[in-house]
Amino acid sequence: MPRVAIDVLLKHEILDPQGRAVERALPGLGYADVTDVRVGKHLELDIDAEGEELSARVEKMCADFLTNPVIEAYRWRVITADERADA
Amino acid sequence: MRIGVITFPGSLDDADARRAVELCGGDGVALWHADRDLKGVDGVILPGGFSWGDYLRCGAVSQHAPIMDAVRDFAVDGGPVLGICNGFQILCEAGLLPGALLRNAGLRFVCRPAEIVVEQESAWTRGIRPGTRLTVPLKNGEGRYYADAATLDRLEAEGQVVFRYAPGSNVNGSERDIAGVRNEAGNVVGLMPHPEHAVDDLLWGGRDGRAIFTSLTAPTSVPS
Numbered sequence: 001m002p003r004v005a006i007d008v009l010l011k012h013e014i015l016d017p018q019g020r021a022v023e024r025a026l027p028g029l030g031y032a033d034v035t036d037v038r039v040g041k042h043l044e045l046d047i048d049a050e051g052e053e054l055s056a057r058v059e060k061m062c063a064d065f066l067t068n069p070v071i072e073a074y075r076w077r078v079i080t081a082d083e084r085a086d087a
Numbered sequence: 088m089r090i091g092v093i094t095f096p097g098s099l100d101d102a103d104a105r106r107a108v109e110l111c112g113g114d115g116v117a118l119w120h121a122d123r124d125l126k127g128v129d130g131v132i133l134p135g136g137f138s139w140g141d142y143l144r145c146g147a148v149s150q151h152a153p154i155m156d157a158v159r160d161f162a163v164d165g166g167p168v169l170g171i172c173n174g175f176q177i178l179c180e181a182g183l184l185p186g187a188l189l190r191n192a193g194l195r196f197v198c199r200p201a202e203i204v205v206e207q208e209s210a211w212t213r214g215i216r217p218g219t220r221l222t223v224p225l226k227n228g229e230g231r232y233y234a235d236a237a238t239l240d241r242l243e244a245e246g247q248v249v250f251r252y253a254p255g256s257n258v259n260g261s262e263r264d265i266a267g268v269r270n271e272a273g274n275v276v277g278l279m280p281h282p283e284h285a286v287d288d289l290l291w292g293g294r295d296g297r298a299i300f301t302s303l304t305a306p307t308s309v310p311s
Contacts (some may be wrong), residue, residue: 014233020177021126065151068144068180070187071233
């Protein structure tokens, strides 16, 4: 069954205070020259569908529930077993 | 006047909202998220709290609760709907109100009195003269009102900004100091501060919140 990974971030024009807090913490920890930090969500799920049907179902799920189009942008892709973030 | 208060799993302020309705002369009716009808109430309140643990996004799960279909129909028919804090978040997620609520700009959960200015008429501010200042408790971690600039301009132009934080009270970083908005028709209203916690002299906070509930339970003419 295909596994889908979905990455969600606040739209770029929206202030992400979490990202900003992380960005400000980095230099003090010795990690210099890091800018534009954004903190978001990574979702993974198995879905019993393929091709066009898979695309349509993932897009609908993202639009209806998994993301809020008013504030968030997302990208998704089908991943292999060794691309799992929790592998 | 029977006013229903919906309890979602994780709602906290449902009992307070019902009590506020009762103190203001109405009948508070308990409604359950998994039910599908509104028991013939004259108004609906979505209370504060952390429904479904705020999982995924605040209000994201609750907006799909079975009772929300009835709330949508009720709202479309012009029925008065009020969302307080988490209830406001749910109404935004449901698309019944414009915009969204984001993590406070300062990242901290804020709990303090807020001074808000009533700017516009709505079903829930009927008895309040525009310009009136109310002091009510504010308690949220994700109360930063956001909508894109075009939407904000439209809300201002159409008179849909019902409540605005007075100077010094916008502690969550809301766009244009917006504390609460209404839909175009004016029957659906949402706000982050908690009027239901400011209805009793015995508790801190005074009773400024009563004006919101009496707008429905005992509407009086606006003093000129």
